[in-house]
Amino acid sequence: xxxxxxxxxxxxxxxxxxxxxxxxxxxxxxxxxxxxxxxxxxxxxxxxxxxxxxxxxxxxxxxxxxxxxxxxxxxxxxxxxxxxxxxxxxxxxxxxxxxxxxxxxxxxxxxxxxxxxxxxxxxxxxxxxxxxxxxxxxxxxxxxxxxxxxxxxxxxxxxxxxxxxxxxxxxxxxxxxxxxxxxxxxxxxxxxxxxxxxxxxxxxxxxxxxxxxxxxxxxxxxxxxxxxxxxxxxxxxxxxxxxxxxxxxxxxxxxxxxxxxxxxxxxxxxxxxxxxxxxxxxxxxxxxxxxxxxxxxxxxxxxxxxx
Numbered sequence: 001x002x003x004x005x006x007x008x009x010x011x012x013x014x015x016x017x018x019x020x021x022x023x024x025x026x027x028x029x030x031x032x033x034x035x036x037x038x039x040x041x042x043x044x045x046x047x048x049x050x051x052x053x054x055x056x057x058x059x060x061x062x063x064x065x066x067x068x069x070x071x072x073x074x075x076x077x078x079x080x081x082x083x084x085x086x087x088x089x090x091x092x093x094x095x096x097x098x099x100x101x102x103x104x105x106x107x108x109x110x111x112x113x114x115x116x117x118x119x120x121x122x123x124x125x126x127x128x129x130x131x132x133x134x135x136x137x138x139x140x141x142x143x144x145x146x147x148x149x150x151x152x153x154x155x156x157x158x159x160x161x162x163x164x165x166x167x168x169x170x171x172x173x174x175x176x177x178x179x180x181x182x183x184x185x186x187x188x189x190x191x192x193x194x195x196x197x198x199x200x201x202x203x204x205x206x207x208x209x210x211x212x213x214x215x216x217x218x219x220x221x222x223x224x225x226x227x228x229x230x231x232x233x234x235x236x237x238x239x240x241x242x243x244x245x246x247x248x249x250x251x252x253x254x255x256x257x258x259x260x261x262x263x264x265x266x267x268x269x270x271x272x273x274x275x276x277x278x279x280x281x282x283x284x285x286x287x288x289x290x291x292x293x294x295x296x297x298x299x300x301x302x303x304x305x306x307x
Contacts, residue, residue, distance in 0.1 A: 110289025200250025
């Protein structure tokens with residue numbers, strides 16, 4: 001008996017393009033008249049955000065546009081919730097998703113505060129230095145357990161205890177099982193923070209065809225269908241008007257299935273507003289600041305006890 005997969009070699013159909021340098025990555029996408037995007041990111045983990053003065057950067061030669069949160073109008077809103085909480089009685093859930101640009105205060109180092117669009121990435125990067133931002137720093141908490149303390153700084157002012165969600169599930173009779181157990185083990189585990197380092201960082205290219213009213217987005221995402229559906233809803237387009245292309249991805253590792261990142265939301269909006277293709281490619285420093293990281297958890301298990 002033969003099978004198609006089990007015990008049989010499977011021919012890979014992508015190797016030839018990768019080995020001959022013909023694989024398409026987001027940074028390989030070039031469009032006529034394409035503009036380049038750079039983000040000004042918060043150097044503070046927690047701060048009230050005052051004035052964001054973009055007038056000097058808008059006067060710089062080669063800069064096409066610059067925006068802060070207040071310039072986005074009705075488009076400024078939290079991103080859609082993609083995975084709702086399970087329908088379990090007693091669940092505590094404070095819905096919070098990322099916004100395109102910070103407004104009111106910044107909540108993590110690397111949160112985008114302003115965006116610059118220019119004729120080249122070099123001009124866009126240099127122009128970031130022209131932006132004057134008024135920060136009023138606030139206490140920051142970086143430890144999960146300390147964040148639960150009553151006097152800890154609040155990430156969101158209206159969420160007490162910094163608890164995003166609490167779900168308590170119970171099945172069976174734990175107390176009875178514990179009493180009957182010959183051995184009860186309790187341990188404390190600490191999982192340190194982890195950060196991915198793919199060969200290819202994140203990137204987005206967006207191109208709006210105003211005549212056909214069609215948006216094409218090249219995105220280093222592992223979930224192109226969900227990104228398409230979300231962008232269509234946010235931009236008030238039908239799903240048929242939006243095409244999201246996920247080309248070769250130089251390493252995923254989880255962060256590239258997270259959504260929506262602010263850059264994914266802003267690049268399509270910029271392409272439609274300016275009626276020109278736009279590109280943003282994350283540099284390595286940005287990746288360590290602005291891309292989703294993992295873990296840093298402190299589950300408790302206590303001590304070992306014999307019975």
